[in-house]
Amino acid sequence: MENNSLDDELERLTRNPRAARGLKDGLERLARGENGPVFSEMAKDLLSGRIDLRSVAQSSAYGREFGAAYADFERWQENLSDEERQKTLRDVKSILDGDPPQK
Template structure:
């Protein structure tokens, strides 16, 4: 399978994932990281191909879910996780859910810090086109 990027030469934009993550940039970041792990071959050849197709922008994640080879391998890879989940106590499930919530909160904090730093950098740097400090006279 061709692993070159989409015709624009850029990877898929995060906005492609916003709808399926309830517009949550932290969940988008985690979804992208998961796809990058799959693209490295973590989940087998079919999921590697699927992740590369999605990350390149050649296929949406929704389209990929409808490809039987991808769906079959996803189900196969998820089966042991489902068995493990079923064997967990309610307390263990709650702990795992809390760990997920902590990860999301940490991602949100990091994104907020990055936005704040970008905003501070922009407000402190004078654009060469801002019109301040220049006069024709």
């Protein structure tokens, strides 16, 4: 599933090659079905070039699933302690800077 236009689009969107790679890795996990059939279909379509990110963002077909996933994320984030939140932010920054996260 090689889609160079998706790679270019992710690079433009993130302005960070590591972040773009992370997003693509996430799409590859979704394509394997890790978050259900709807996200799997969407990720496969993105990775194959059958659909682009703009079309996904404008699609009502994925709205319910994105809304539910975002609500789950918000609940997770709200339940983090200040220490956990700061560690998560440090870990993400380290990954984006090319360093392994600290334990």
